Amino acid sequence: MRCTFEVLVTLKPGLADPQGKAVEASLPAIGFSNVSDVHVGRHVRLDVEAPTEGEARDQVEEIARRLLSNPVIEDFRVLEPAEAEGPA
Amino acid sequence: MRCTFEVLVTLKPGLADPQGKAVEASLPAIGFSNVSDVHVGRHVRLDVEAPTEGEARDQVEEIARRLLSNPVIEDFRVLEPAEAEGPA
Amino acid sequence: MTISTPRVGVITFPGSLDDRDALRAVETMGGEGVALWHADHDLRGVDAVVLPGGFSYGDYLRCGAIAGHAPILDDVRSFAERGGPVLGICNGFQILCEAGLLPGALIRNASLRFVCVDVFCRVETSQTPVTSELVAGEVVQIPVKHGEGQYVATAEQLRRIEDEGLVVFRYVEAGGDVSESANPNGSVDNIAGVCNGAGNVVGLMPHPEHAVDPDVGPTGGQPLFASLLTSALAGASA
Amino acid sequence: MSSVEEPRHRRLGLTDDEYERTRTTLGRDPRPAELAMYAAMWSEHCSYKSSKIHLRTLPTEGASVLVGPGQDAGAVDVGDGMAAVFKMESHSHPSAIEPYQGAATGVGGIVRDIVSMGARPVALLDPLMFGPLTDARNRWLLEGVVAGIGGYGNCIGVPTVGGEIRFAEPHTANPTVDVMCVGLADADELVTGASLTPHVGSLMVLYGATTGRDGIGGVSVLASATLGDGSEQARPSVQIGDPFAEKLLIEASLELIARGLLEGLQDLGGAGITCAVSESAARAGMGARLDLDAVPLREPGMEASEILTSESQERMLSIVHPSALEEVRAVCERWGLQIAVIAELVEGGGLTVTHHGEVVAEVPAASLADEAPVYDRPREAPAARPDAVDDPALLPFEGDLLDALRAVVSAPNVASKRWVWRQYDSLVQGQTVAGAGSDAAVVRLPGTMRALALSTDGKGRYGALDPYLGAMHAVAEAARNVAVTGARPLAITNCLNFGDPERPVVMWQFAESIRGLRDACLALETPVTGGNVSFYNESGDSAIWPTPVVGMVGLLEDYRLRVPSGFPQAGLAVYLIGETFPELGGSEFAEAVLGLVDGEPPALDLERERALQALLIEAASADVLSSAHDCGDGGLAIALVESAIEGGHGFAVTIASDLPDHVALFSESASRAVVGVAPEHEAAFVALADSLGVPASRLGETGGPRIVFAGMFETTVSELSAVHESAIPRLLGEAV
Numbered sequence A, B: 001m002r003c004t005f006e007v008l009v010t011l012k013p014g015l016a017d018p019q020g021k022a023v024e025a026s027l028p029a030i031g032f033s034n035v036s037d038v039h040v041g042r043h044v045r046l047d048v049e050a051p052t053e054g055e056a057r058d059q060v061e062e063i064a065r066r067l068l069s070n071p072v073i074e075d076f077r078v079l080e081p082a083e084a085e086g087p088a
Numbered sequence C: 001m002t003i004s005t006p007r008v009g010v011i012t013f014p015g016s017l018d019d020r021d022a023l024r025a026v027e028t029m030g031g032e033g034v035a036l037w038h039a040d041h042d043l044r045g046v047d048a049v050v051l052p053g054g055f056s057y058g059d060y061l062r063c064g065a066i067a068g069h070a071p072i073l074d075d076v077r078s079f080a081e082r083g084g085p086v087l088g089i090c091n092g093f094q095i096l097c098e099a100g101l102l103p104g105a106l107i108r109n110a111s112l113r114f115v116c117v118d119v120f121c122r123v124e125t126s127q128t129p130v131t132s133e134l135v136a137g138e139v140v141q142i143p144v145k146h147g148e149g150q151y152v153a154t155a156e157q158l159r160r161i162e163d164e165g166l167v168v169f170r171y172v173e174a175g176g177d178v179s180e181s182a183n184p185n186g187s188v189d190n191i192a193g194v195c196n197g198a199g200n201v202v203g204l205m206p207h208p209e210h211a212v213d214p215d216v217g218p219t220g221g222q223p224l225f226a227s228l229l230t231s232a233l234a235g236a237s238a
Numbered sequence D: 001m002s003s004v005e006e007p008r009h010r011r012l013g014l015t016d017d018e019y020e021r022t023r024t025t026l027g028r029d030p031r032p033a034e035l036a037m038y039a040a041m042w043s044e045h046c047s048y049k050s051s052k053i054h055l056r057t058l059p060t061e062g063a064s065v066l067v068g069p070g071q072d073a074g075a076v077d078v079g080d081g082m083a084a085v086f087k088m089e090s091h092s093h094p095s096a097i098e099p100y101q102g103a104a105t106g107v108g109g110i111v112r113d114i115v116s117m118g119a120r121p122v123a124l125l126d127p128l129m130f131g132p133l134t135d136a137r138n139r140w141l142l143e144g145v146v147a148g149i150g151g152y153g154n155c156i157g158v159p160t161v162g163g164e165i166r167f168a169e170p171h172t173a174n175p176t177v178d179v180m181c182v183g184l185a186d187a188d189e190l191v192t193g194a195s196l197t198p199h200v201g202s203l204m205v206l207y208g209a210t211t212g213r214d215g216i217g218g219v220s221v222l223a224s225a226t227l228g229d230g231s232e233q234a235r236p237s238v239q240i241g242d243p244f245a246e247k248l249l250i251e252a253s254l255e256l257i258a259r260g261l262l263e264g265l266q267d268l269g270g271a272g273i274t275c276a277v278s279e280s281a282a283r284a285g286m287g288a289r290l291d292l293d294a295v296p297l298r299e300p301g302m303e304a305s306e307i308l309t310s311e312s313q314e315r316m317l318s319i320v321h322p323s324a325l326e327e328v329r330a331v332c333e334r335w336g337l338q339i340a341v342i343a344e345l346v347e348g349g350g351l352t353v354t355h356h357g358e359v360v361a362e363v364p365a366a367s368l369a370d371e372a373p374v375y376d377r378p379r380e381a382p383a384a385r386p387d388a389v390d391d392p393a394l395l396p397f398e399g400d401l402l403d404a405l406r407a408v409v410s411a412p413n414v415a416s417k418r419w420v421w422r423q424y425d426s427l428v429q430g431q432t433v434a435g436a437g438s439d440a441a442v443v444r445l446p447g448t449m450r451a452l453a454l455s456t457d458g459k460g461r462y463g464a465l466d467p468y469l470g471a472m473h474a475v476a477e478a479a480r481n482v483a484v485t486g487a488r489p490l491a492i493t494n495c496l497n498f499g500d501p502e503r504p505v506v507m508w509q510f511a512e513s514i515r516g517l518r519d520a521c522l523a524l525e526t527p528v529t530g531g532n533v534s535f536y537n538e539s540g541d542s543a544i545w546p547t548p549v550v551g552m553v554g555l556l557e558d559y560r561l562r563v564p565s566g567f568p569q570a571g572l573a574v575y576l577i578g579e580t581f582p583e584l585g586g587s588e589f590a591e592a593v594l595g596l597v598d599g600e601p602p603a604l605d606l607e608r609e610r611a612l613q614a615l616l617i618e619a620a621s622a623d624v625l626s627s628a629h630d631c632g633d634g635g636l637a638i639a640l641v642e643s644a645i646e647g648g649h650g651f652a653v654t655i656a657s658d659l660p661d662h663v664a665l666f667s668e669s670a671s672r673a674v675v676g677v678a679p680e681h682e683a684a685f686v687a688l689a690d691s692l693g694v695p696a697s698r699l700g701e702t703g704g705p706r707i708v709f710a711g712m713f714e715t716t717v718s719e720l721s722a723v724h725e726s727a728i729p730r731l732l733g734e735a736v
C-alpha cells in the first residue's frame, strides 16, 4: 500500500531561530502586535510504498532522522498519515 | 487567551520543487527506493493572544495569507491549535 | 529649464547589500543617485526607483517577503501606477514579485546552491525603461549572484507572461541561443527578467550595477542604466 | 562510570593549580559565577597560555604597521590616510560538529573583530583543510562548510575573494576552517584601546542579539580540550548564525563610530560578556559594575554563570558616555537593534557582577583579562621514522609523463576550486579587480588607484615533514602570491592550527613553526599584526598536520598595472624565473603519483625569495609583464598549465635541464614563477632580472590551443582544463 506522510522539522528548543525572530519582528508593522514565539521550520510531504502502514511509518521515521532533519540542531515529528487512495 | 498555532505552507502542485527533488534523488542511496512525490515546504509555529480561539485563528489565517505564504506559488493550511496554558 | 540630471532613487532595506553599488552605477552612468530608506513614505521626488540586491531581512521566510510589506512599497506602488520607471535587481526583483508588482516568483536555484557567475542575457523587448536603448535579440553579459533565482510561475501565469510579451531577458549562450547550460538557476523558459503589463516595472536576477565598470567586470549593464536614465529623464520632463 | 563527582573547577576546564591561583587572587574560594568566568578567560582559547611565550618572539614592527597584535585585529597603512584592518581566526571545532553553522558563525566572529576596530569589512578569504573526499563524511563537511561560509558571507555583503583548500588524511576527524577578514578605515579613526578615552561613569551598552545558552563552554571545552568518545554531554549547544543581524550590527556600529558617539567598542566572542566587559574595563584601567538583570535574554531561567559565558552570536559591547546614550539608542533602533545598558565603568579595577539584585562576582577585571597563567610546555622532537624515504627525487620514475601531469592536475589539492568559489559572492561592494582564481585577490581602495592584494597560504604537507620549513614556506608563498600580481607584501596575520599542546611533540611542532614564521617574516619584512591559535585539533592521539596558515596583505600602487596569472594572448615569451633543484620531498607529484608524503621539503633561501619578489614587483610597475604565476604545488609543469587554462592560450616550451624530466617538471623548488612577456619588453625584462640576480630562462612562447612540452609530450588546453575543472565535482559525485 501507498501512504502519504507529513514530517515537521523544527529547531531544537533553546537554539537561536533567526528566521522566527525576523518574522516576529515584522508582524507589528502589518498590524499584529499580539504574536510571539514564532518559529520557522520545514514541512516535508512524501509517499511511501510498503506492505503495511506500520512499516511505512517506521521507514518515514528513519528517513526523517537520517535525511530530513539535522539531529544536531533539529527535532522532527511525523504527522498522522492521511492514507492515499489506490494502488501504487 | 493565548493559543499556539502551526501553519504549513506548501508549493502549489506543478511548480518546480528543487528541494523535494533533491531529497527524493538522495533516498535510494540510503536504501529507500519506495518513496515518491517528495515535497518540501515550510512549517511555522506561533503564539497568538486574542479574546477567543476563533479570533486568534482568523488572525493566523490572515498572517498566513499575507506574510507566511506567497499566494502566487504556495498554499497554506492551519493545523488544529494546541491551546497553551495560563494567561499571557 | 536646462537639461537636468535624472534622479534615480535606490531603496535601502534592512539587509540590502548592493545598494551602494547601484548608487555608484547610476552616478557612473551620469545620473544622480538618491538614497531612499525603506521605512520612509518618501521617494524624494526621484524620476526612477531601483530596488537593489541583497538579502532584505536575511531573506528569511521567503526572499523579499518581509520587505514586500515595507512602508515605502506603498509609494513605489503609486509611483508605478503613474507610469514611473521601477527596476528591481535580484532581491529587488524578488521584493517586487512578493509585493505583487511583477508576475511570478523566485525560488531556490535548481542546484540548491548559491551561484556567482557571469551570464549572457538576451533582450526580449525594447519596450521597457531598462531596454529602450537596446534592440530585441541583443545579448549583454552581466553577472548573477544568488541562491534563489529560479523563476517560476503557474502554467496559466506563464502563458499570460509569454502572450503579453512580459519577458524582458532570457539566459542564453554568448551567441544568443537559449540552452539548459546557459541557465544558471533552472528558471522556467530561461527567464532572467520580466516586466508588468504596462512595461514600466522591470525585475531581473542579473546585476547590471556590477557590469558598468570595465575594471571590475563585464560592461553589459551599461546600456541598461543608460536606458533607465533616458526613461527617467523623459518622465521628469513629461 | 565514575562514581565520584569531579570537582567543579575541573569540569569547567581549570586545573587544580589554576584553581589555587584564583583562590590566591581573590583571597577566598571563588563563587560559582567567578569560577565560570576564570575558566572561560583562562582557557587556552582566550588566554593563549600555552602559546604566549612563543608568540612573543614574532616580529611585529614595521614601517607600515599601525596596529600590532593585542587588539581585536591588526592594521597597516595603505596610503591616503587609509588603514587596512585584518585578522584570521579558526572555527574548526564547531565546524566539525555542525559544518554549516560552525563555518557560518566563524565568518560572523571574524567580521565583528574587524568592525570593532571601526573598519568596514571589505573582503573575506577562507583557507580550509579537510580529509580526503573519498570519505562520505569529509564530503559532507566540505559541502556544509562551503555552504555555511557562503550563506553567511553572501548575506552580509562582504565579498569572499579567495582562500584555499587542501586535503589530507590527518584532517579527516578535524577539518581546519579558518576565515580571514579585511576591513578599511580612516587611519586616524581606528578604534583601539589607545584611541578613545572612556570615562568613569561611562556606560557599557550591549546591542544586537539576545543572549541564550549558545556555546556555553565553547572556549573552555570545545576549543581548549581534546574531546574523546562519549563527550556529547560536554558539548555546548550549537550556535546558529544570524547573518541578517550581523549586517545590521555592521551598519549600526559603523554609524555609531562615524558619529563619534563611542568611547570604546568590542565584539563579543569567546567567553562572551565576561571577556568583553573585563577586557574593556582592564584596557581603560578601570573596573565595572555589571548588572546581569539588564541583559536581554532569549531563554528564561538562565543562571548568572550562563549569562556571563554565553557565546550567543551577533552581539557587540560599546562604551558610551551617558550624554550620548539617547543618540546611540536612536541609531541602533533605526537599524532595528535593541540596546541594553548592562554595566558602568567605575574607579579602581574591580569588576562587580550582580544578578537578581545580589552580588555574584567580585574580581579584579585585570585578573581575568591579563593575568591568566602562562605555560612553557615541554617540547620534544619526534623520533625519526625508520621507514622514511630520504628523497623522492632519487626514486626511479618510468611512468608516462602526460599521465603523471593529468594525475597532478586533477589531484584534489591542485584541481580547480571553482565548485567552491562559485558559491561565494565575490562582487558585492564593486571593488574586486581579481577574485578567486587569481594568485592573490586584488581589491580596490575606493576613490584611489591603489588596491589591496590578499592571499592565504598554509603548507601542511611540508609542515608535517618539517614544521620549521613548512611555516617559512607558508610566509614565502603567501608573499609570492601577492608579488606575482605586482603588489608589495606588507604584513601578515595568521591562524596556527595544531593538535594538543600538552603533548610535547605538538608543542615542538608549534615552537618550530613559530621559529619559521619569525625567520621568514623578518627576511621578507612582513611583520605579524595578529592572529589566532587553534590547538586541540586531534582525536585519539592523531593530530592534524601542524598547519600555520598565513594571511598576507599587500599593496598595489595602481590597480591598472595588476598582472594576471593567465596567459592573456598568443605570442608572449614564456620565462621561468628562479632556479629548479631536484626537490620532490613533500611534493604533489610524490603524493599524487608515487603515493608518498615523505622526504625533505624544498629548501627555502630567503635571499633568493626576496630577489624574486623584487623582480616581480619592479617588472609589474614597469609594465613589462603580461602574466605572472608562482610555481607552487605541482611545480613548473602545473604553473605553466594553470597559466594556459586561466588565460585560454596554449604554449610550446622546451625544458632544458640536467634533471630527469619528471623532476624538472614537478620539482617544487621555492622562489620561482612563470611569466609571460611581450616581445617588445623582453630585453628590458631580462636586463631587470639580471640586475637583481634572478635567473630567467626563456622556455618558449604562448599561442594556439595546444600545450607542447617539446621532446616530452603534448596535449591541448581544453583537455587539461576539463581534467582540472571536473576533478572536485567528480569526487563530490556530481555529473560533470
Ligand SMILES: Nc1ncnc2c1ncn2[C@@H]1O[C@H](COP(=O)(O)OP(=O)(O)O)[C@@H](O)[C@H]1O
Residues within 6 Å of the ligand: D125, D126, D127, D128, D160, D161, D162, D163, D164, D165, D413, D414, D417, D420, D421, D435, D436, D437, D438, D439, D440, D456, D457, D481, D632, D633
Ligand atoms: N576555499 C576557497 N575559497 C575561495 N577561493 C578559493 C578557495 N580555495 C581556493 N580558492 C581560489 O582558487 C585559486 C587557487 O587556489 P590555490 O591552488 O590554493 O592557489 P595557490 O596555490 O596560488 O595558493 C586561488 O585563487 C584561490 O583564491
Ligand SMILES: [Mg+2]
Residues within 6 Å of the ligand: D439, D481, D629, D630, D632
Ligand atoms: Mg599561487
